[in-house]
Amino acid sequence: MSQCVDGFKHVCNSLLRCFDIDIGKSSGGPGDPELLARDTVCNALISSSISTPFISVSEIEALYELFKKISSAVIDDGLINKEEFQLALFKTNKKESLFADRVFDLFDTKHNGILGFEEFALALSVFHPNAPIDDKIDFSFQLYDLKQQGFIERQEVKQMVVATLAESGMNLSDEVIESIIDKTFEEADTKHDGRIDKEEWRILVLRHPSLLKNMTLQYLKDITTTFPSFVFHSQVEDT
Amino acid sequence: MNAFELISTSKGLNLGLLFEKQMVLQVAPSLYMVETRKSGGDTLEFHKFYKNLTTSLKDIVWKTIDEEKEGGTQGGINGAVVAS
Secondary structure, eight states: OHHHHHHHHHHHHHHHHHHHHHTTTSSSOTTOHHHHHHHHHHHHHHHSSSOOSOOSHHHHHHHHHHHHHHHTSSSOSSSEEHHHHHHHHHSSTTOOOHHHHHHHHHHOTTOSSEEOHHHHHHHHHTTSTTSOHHHHHHHHHHHHOTTOSSSEEHHHHHHHHHHHHHHHTOOOOHHHHHHHHHHHHHHHOTTOSSEEOHHHHHHHHHHOGGGGGGGOOGGGTTHHHHSOOOSOOOOOOOO | OOHHHHHTTOGGGOGGGGGOOOEEEEEETTEEEEEEEOOSSOHHHHHHHHHHHHHHTTTTEEEEHHHHSOSOOOSSEEEEEEEO
16 A cells, blocks of 8 residues: 555656646646646645555546536536536536435535535545545445434435435335335344444445445546546656 | 445436536526537547437527537537527
């Protein structure tokens, strides 16, 4: 893991050096917000406790292209607000979602209602195919812990099941919903206290890895082909 | 079926959608803007597809951005304003 961080530091230093050299060619001068954004991200990623799987310069640049696209959709201010996030996810600004709200809140580590690039990149790094599974387990646990009390309660599970069914227009009777949740808790709640704690969650998902399927985005591995970085002409070679 | 299996199928939890390109903006109650963007692949094929799409929708498409520009296509973003 320390090898990963060192590798990343090396790439980040090259990235920063590269932009020092190019500063005359960039569209802004020193203090160019885009350069600052990248500096911030590098520092944040280096000092973060998540061992980031984004180890190449072009991956970060490609992620930045995606960020720019999403953050300029409604207000072009270099930040993603809740509406822009909904738009990016559902392709319409008219959809509200319990889950999108929860995801947005988890991304928004500064709790100021908007996502800067470093929050965006850090949160998405958990979804990389190479990210440690523990990070994915933690993130998904926090996602489902709606009231953030450190437990996934039965009532929260029911709320999420009902929301999912409503979204897809599927109709299941309350009886059927209750029995699905019963069976789930039977297996998951080994301490029999009516709620799922972090340890129980961990054991459950390790036994059923498909429960973490939505915690991995293959796109992140191929992101450089989806978003070629044609704005920044980095002279750094990807190792 | 596991409750969490069901929950994880929800659209709001599938961030892969962030990478998808088609956007529908509700501009007014009966007016929608559809943006079709090519993310990869053959530009010529995309253009054929796009021409096909706009021709079939001729009755409800007001104007495509292509028709506003003259010639000059970059195979990038194409847009159409559609009345619903």
